Every structure is written in structure tokens, then in C-alpha cells.
Amino acid sequence: xxxxxxxxxxxxxxxxxxxxxxxxxxxxxxxxxxxxxxxxxxxxxxxxxxxxxxxxxxxxxxxxxxxxxxxxxxxxxxxxxxxxxxxxxxxxxxxxxxxxxxxxxxxxxxxxxxxxxxxxxxxxxxxxxxxxxxxxxxxxxxxxxxxxxxxxxxxxxxxxxxxxxxxxxxxxxxxxxxxxxxxxxxxxxxxxxxxxxxxxxxxxxxxxxxxxxxxxxxxxxxxxxxxxxxxxxxxxxxxxxxxxxxxxxxxxxxxxxxxxxxxxxxxxxxxxxxxxxxxxxxxxxxxxxxxxxxxxxxxxxxxxxxxxxxxx
Numbered sequence: 001x002x003x004x005x006x007x008x009x010x011x012x013x014x015x016x017x018x019x020x021x022x023x024x025x026x027x028x029x030x031x032x033x034x035x036x037x038x039x040x041x042x043x044x045x046x047x048x049x050x051x052x053x054x055x056x057x058x059x060x061x062x063x064x065x066x067x068x069x070x071x072x073x074x075x076x077x078x079x080x081x082x083x084x085x086x087x088x089x090x091x092x093x094x095x096x097x098x099x100x101x102x103x104x105x106x107x108x109x110x111x112x113x114x115x116x117x118x119x120x121x122x123x124x125x126x127x128x129x130x131x132x133x134x135x136x137x138x139x140x141x142x143x144x145x146x147x148x149x150x151x152x153x154x155x156x157x158x159x160x161x162x163x164x165x166x167x168x169x170x171x172x173x174x175x176x177x178x179x180x181x182x183x184x185x186x187x188x189x190x191x192x193x194x195x196x197x198x199x200x201x202x203x204x205x206x207x208x209x210x211x212x213x214x215x216x217x218x219x220x221x222x223x224x225x226x227x228x229x230x231x232x233x234x235x236x237x238x239x240x241x242x243x244x245x246x247x248x249x250x251x252x253x254x255x256x257x258x259x260x261x262x263x264x265x266x267x268x269x270x271x272x273x274x275x276x277x278x279x280x281x282x283x284x285x286x287x288x289x290x291x292x293x294x295x296x297x298x299x300x301x302x303x304x305x306x307x308x309x310x311x312x
Contacts, residue, residue: 015084015095017061022296023156023201024053026303027194031164033307034193037258040184042171048112049164052125055106057156060132062099064143066092067136071144072219103129117167118178124163128155146224149236152205157198158191165190192251196244196265196306200299206237207279207295211288234280241272244302251310262309265302272298 028050035041069085070092084090110125131151135143142151166185174182209216209225210233217226225233248265251258275298278291 011084011089012098014082015062015065015090015098016058019293019296020057020061020204021054022300022303023152023204024057024160025050026201026299027156027160027197028053028164029303029307030193030197030310031161031190032168033310034161034165034190035168036307036311038165038169038184038187038189040165040169040172042168045113045116045167045171046164048109049167051109052106052113053156053160055102055109056128056132059099059102059106059129060135062095062102063133064136066095066099067141068221069095071136071221099133103133113167115176116171117163118170118174118176118180120178120181121163121167124159128159131155143223144221146222146227148209149202149205149224153198153202156201158194161194161197162186162190165193189251189255189257192247193306193310195247197299197303199240199244199247200295200302203237203240204292204295204299206233206240207288207292209233210237210279210283211285211292213283230283237279238276241276245269245272248306248309258310259312261312262306264305264309268298268302268305271301 028046031049032041032046035046065083065085069083082089085092085095106129107125110121113125114122131142132155134141135148135151142148165187166181169185170178170182173184206225209223210230213223213225213230213233216223224236228236245266248262251262252260271294275291275294278287278294282288282291
């Protein structure tokens with residue numbers, strides 16, 4: 001591979017932002033852990049759920065790179081990771097095309113999940129792709145109006161975990177191409193299990209937006225961090241972490257259907273506290289870029305431990 005090809009590959013990796021993929025993998029891991037416990041585990045639907053989630057995540061990253069650049073939200077003063085469109089590394093037209101192709105692949109990969117999960121998955125999949133594009137694109141970009149946190153909490157948390165559990169349970173309990181929601185495929189346990197993933201995934205966005213608060217405000221990008229300010233953004237961050245670490249208590253001892261192993265994620269609490277301290281005391285990219293990566297690692301580690309605890 002030539003030097004040009006190598007740099008080109010690195011540029012596309014920068015645009016795809018693989019460090020954000022824990023946000024795609026975590027809900028699949030947790031939803032699968034619950035499916036194992038409920039004896040409805042199905043390998044192929046689980047794998048395809050991850051493929052679809054990863055493509056939506058990457059497509060959203062491409063869209064953010066493109067739209068933030070053309071709208072002027074990404075400037076040279078930004079302290080975050082390099083954005084390839086703003087930096088002139090890849091042309092806007094190519095990044096826009098990559099966005100379209102990636103979302104198209106997400107829809108294509110979802111056809112199997114629609115076969116398994118029927119009409120409910122079709123609706124959820126299309127809305128997820130639409131919102132991924134609308135995070136920074138379209139006439140009312142969610143991220144520019146303080147709705148980005150809510151989007152991540154709902155789609156990369158609640159919908160992703162419950163959807164992962166749903167497609168596996170449906171594959172085991174129902175006939176293909178169902179037009180209804182079969183019994184036992186949407187449960188309270190799946191909803192509660194989704195809350196920690198939703199919370200920590202949203203924490204990733206909070207760190208990103210706290211870091212970029214000043215430049216976003218200058219560019220007219222009214223993220224929730226811009227609207228709330230540093231103090232309340234930090235309160236939001238800590239409150240979501242609290243939700244993540246309280247949720248396992250519902251499974252044990254409250255529900256009585258799971259064992260104490262479900263509390264395994266609590267071993268990550270000291271690591272979460274270190275990240276929270278940084279977020280609550282720093283604003284610059286020098287500190288918050290590592291905190292952003294750390295929050296992604298926290299999400300991945302939490303998800304694995306939680307899935308193990310659920311499945312035992």
C-alpha cells in the first residue's frame with residue numbers, strides 16, 4: 001500500500017471515528033445478555049443488529065463531519081478530534097456521498113432484521129436512520145437545537161437495547177414478518193436494562209459538547225451544553241452516571257429474577273468517578289478529549305460486565 005493510500009485510509013478512519021463504536025456495540029451486548037437469560041438468544045439477529053447499529057453510528061459521524069463543516073460549526077478554534085471536511089482532508093462531496101452510502105447500507109443490512117422482526121423493526125429502523133441524518137442535517141438539525149442528548153438517550157440506548165432483545169426474542173418466539181408485537185418480546189426488564197446504556201452513551205455527547213461549548217455558541221450551534229451552561233451540563237452528566245449505577249439494583253435484589261452477578265458493573269464506579277471529576281473541573285480539549293475516550297471505554301466495559309451479570 002502506498003503512502004497516499006495509507007493516508008487516505010487513515011483519513012476515512014478519522015471521519016468514521018471508530019472510537020465512537022462502543023456506543024453501537026454496547027446496546028447489542030446488553031440486549032444479548034438479557035436474551036441469554038430469557039433463553040431467547042439468536043446469534044444471527046444479534047450480529048445483524050450490531051452491523052446495523054454500527055452503520056448508523058458511522059453514517060451519523062459522516063453526516064456530523066459534513067454538516068458541521070458546511071454550516072460553520074467546525075472551525076480552527078475547535079479543540080476536538082480532527083474533522084476531515086473542515087480540515088480539507090476529504091472533499092465535502094465525498095463525505096456527503098459516504099454518508100448516503102453508509103445509511104443505505106444500514107437500510108440494506110436491516111432487511112434481514114425486518115424479515116425476523118416484521119413491521120415494528122421496519123418502522124424503528126427507518127426512524128433511526130432518519131434521526132441519524134437529522135442529528136446535524138435537514139431543516140431542523142437536532143444537535144443544533146439542544147435535542148442531541150435526547151436523541152442519543154432514546155436511539156442509542158432505549159431503542160437499541162430493546163430492539164436487540166426484540167429481534168432475538170421474535171426470532172425464537174414468533175413467525176417471520178410479523179405485523180404485531182409478539183408477547184414476551186418487549187419487556188420491562190429490557191427497558192430497565194437499556195437505561196444504563198442510554199445514560200452513559202449520552203454522557204459521551206455531554207463531554208463532547210462541554211468541550212465545544214464556546215465554539216458551538218459562537219457558531220450558533222445551540223447544543224444542550226450551550227443552553228444549560230457548564231454547571232447544569234455537569235449536573236446532567238453526574239445524574240446520568242447515577243442512573244447507570246442505580247439501574248442494576250432493579251434486577252437484584254428488587255426484581256428477584258436475577259442473581260447478584262448483575263451488580264458486576266459497579267466495579268467500574270471508581271473509573272467513572274475519575275472521568276466525572278475531569279468533566280466537572282475542566283473545559284479544554286487537552287483534558288476532555290481523553291475524558292471523551294474514557295467515557296467510551298467506560299460504556300464498553302460497563303456493557304460487557306452488565307451482559308455477563310444478566311446472562312448468569
